[in-house]
Amino acid sequence: MAKTHEIAEWLDVPAEGVADAEIERVAAPESAGPDAVVFATSAAALTDALASTAGLVLVNTKIAADKNNSRMLRVPDARLAFAIVADRLRPREVAEIDPTASVADTATIAEGVSIGPGSVIGRGVCVGRESRIGARVVIEDGVVLGERVQVQAGVVLGARGFGYARRPDGSYLLFPQQGALVIEDDVEIGANSTIDRGALGETRIGAGTKIDNLVHIGHNVRLGRNVIIAAQTGISGSSVVEDGAILGGQVGMGEHAIVGPGVILGGGAGVLSNKKLYGAGQVFWGRPARPLKQYLRDLARLSRGN
Known part of the structure; x- marks a missing residue:
């Protein structure tokens, strides 16, 4: 789990005006909830993302959008940013050698x-x-x-x-x-x-x-x-x-x-x-x-x- 301001630090972007939600997972808009982050790389995708209940929306800076929306975090490359967040949120596997190996x-x-x-x-x-x-x-x-x-x-x-x-x-x-x-x-x-x-x-x-x-x-x-x-x-x-x-x-x-x-x-x-x-x-x-x-x-x- 991570707060919005922590995610902004991971992505090296400012978080001013973004609500400090608690994010636990990444998701597609149709399966997102307040604990999830979604992303948008086009205006159409942003419409779908904002229609969801996602707690955080990563959006490309080049997309025209309401800058006052407190769920949006603007990033240079939303797809890459989404992958970075997914990697950071993913539970780490325990290193082990299976006994049948x-x-x-x-x-x-x-x-x-x-x-x-x-x-x-x-x-x-x-x-x-x-x-x-x-x-x-x-x-x-x-x-x-x-x-x-x-x-x-x-x-x-x-x-x-x-x-x-x-x-x-x-x-x-x-x-x-x-x-x-x-x-x-x-x-x-x-x-x-x-x-x-x-x-x-x-x-x-x-x-x-x-x-x-x-x-x-x-x-x-x-x-x-x-x-x-x-x-x-x-x-x-x-x-x-x-x-x-x-x-x-x-x-x-x-x-x-x-x-x-x-x-x-x-x-x-x-x-x-x-x-x-x-x-x-x-x-x-x-x-x-x-x-x-x-x-x-x-x-x-x-x-x-x-």
């Missing part, structure tokens, strides 16, 4: 780590402080996790990569898959996602990156800092996604491809092997992925039968 004697588990039921932590694994490992997670030998890493249920980290050498008779022999997997600080990995270890080098996931459910990342892939990857995306071996890039759902990347800093791939986009996509803020769409304007032109020509 299997943790190798040679694993290093830092202070404040939680490990869920049925999880398996292999030999030589290092897990940084305040990390959370969900139920039925498998972390293979030698994987390194930084601090405050969040791993949801069913994730597999450090499995061997999918790489083979072909014999003259057409059969396949496994290429060595003995490299490392390093996951840096503040990474979040969604349920049932998989990240392979490197073949001879390492697979690395940069700090602050957020990975959705059902994502597969192949061997020797390098993800930069603060990358966003939506569900059902697959990234082939030795590809690179640089800092701040955003990959929509069901994106597919061939091997040795590069997505540059700040590039945005729309849902279902396909990046060919060895392809390089650059341009911060540039949106690419389609299969194969191309700039959005070109994709829309191609779509229009196709619809006209040209």
Whole structure:
């Protein structure tokens, strides 16, 4: 629970004229009560928020509104402010290792780590402080996790990569898959996602990156800092996604491809092997992925039968 003036301090904004309500939770307007905070990023959303009984309404400063309303706290980014308040109000989990989890004697588990039921932590694994490992997670030998890493249920980290050498008779022999997997600080990995270890080098996931459910990342892939990857995306071996890039759902990347800093791939986009996509803020769409304007032109020509 927090008073309104405390929330204003969290958000580093003035609280003059705002009633000092006691706030216990965040909520949508339709389920809000006097103990809840809601947010508004548009005039229409503000109308809905003020129609609720919420004790506090976070509203973007750019929205024209009655400044004398004692329930409104004006902030630069109401959505971000709402997330900050939600994080501060969220009850903190007790750090514990479930008795059904299997943790190798040679694993290093830092202070404040939680490990869920049925999880398996292999030999030589290092897990940084305040990390959370969900139920039925498998972390293979030698994987390194930084601090405050969040791993949801069913994730597999450090499995061997999918790489083979072909014999003259057409059969396949496994290429060595003995490299490392390093996951840096503040990474979040969604349920049932998989990240392979490197073949001879390492697979690395940069700090602050957020990975959705059902994502597969192949061997020797390098993800930069603060990358966003939506569900059902697959990234082939030795590809690179640089800092701040955003990959929509069901994106597919061939091997040795590069997505540059700040590039945005729309849902279902396909990046060919060895392809390089650059341009911060540039949106690419389609299969194969191309700039959005070109994709829309191609779509229009196709619809006209040209």
